[in-house]
Amino acid sequence: MSEVRLGRVEDIPDGGSAGYDIETEHGRRLYMAVRRDDRVFVYVNSCPHTGGPLDFEPGRFLNLERTLILCTNHGAQFRIEDGYCLSGPCAGKNLEPAPAVVRSGFLVLCG
Numbered sequence: 322m323s324e325v326r327l328g329r330v331e332d333i334p335d336g337g338s339a340g341y342d343i344e345t346e347h348g349r350r351l352y353m354a355v356r357r358d359d360r361v362f363v364y365v366n367s368c369p370h371t372g373g374p375l376d377f378e379p380g381r382f383l384n385l386e387r388t389l390i391l392c393t394n395h396g397a398q399f400r401i402e403d404g405y406c407l408s409g410p411c412a413g414k415n416l417e418p419a420p421a422v423v424r425s426g427f428l429v430l431c432g
């Protein structure tokens with residue numbers, strides 16, 4: 322895949338999340354990101370349980386405490402740092418990481 326800009330990092334609230342609906346050369350792809358200070362964790366927006374998107378309300382991917390990624394469909398909870406599912410119907414599985422870097426203030430998919 323060639324480089325694809327997801328969006329501006331400053332548009333993700335610190336401690337918050339954002340979702341992206343991107344048209345790529347391989348078709349439409351959904352991604353999500355969580356920002357913590359200067360770190361941004363990016364995953365494919367697809368729950369290992371059903372393959373559907375994690376966010377019922379667009380862009381909201383975190384539990385109330387903002388400590389875990391939450392799938393709002395059936396409640397699976399994932400660690401932010403590595404996407405590992407701690408609880409729910411897909412416990413023990415992982416979100417698919419998306420290779421991304423920050424370049425000139427933009428979150429850029431690469432690879």
Ligand code: FES
Pocket residue numbers: 368369370371372373375392393394395396397409410411
């Ligand atoms: S679709 Fe995510 S827990 Fe069921």
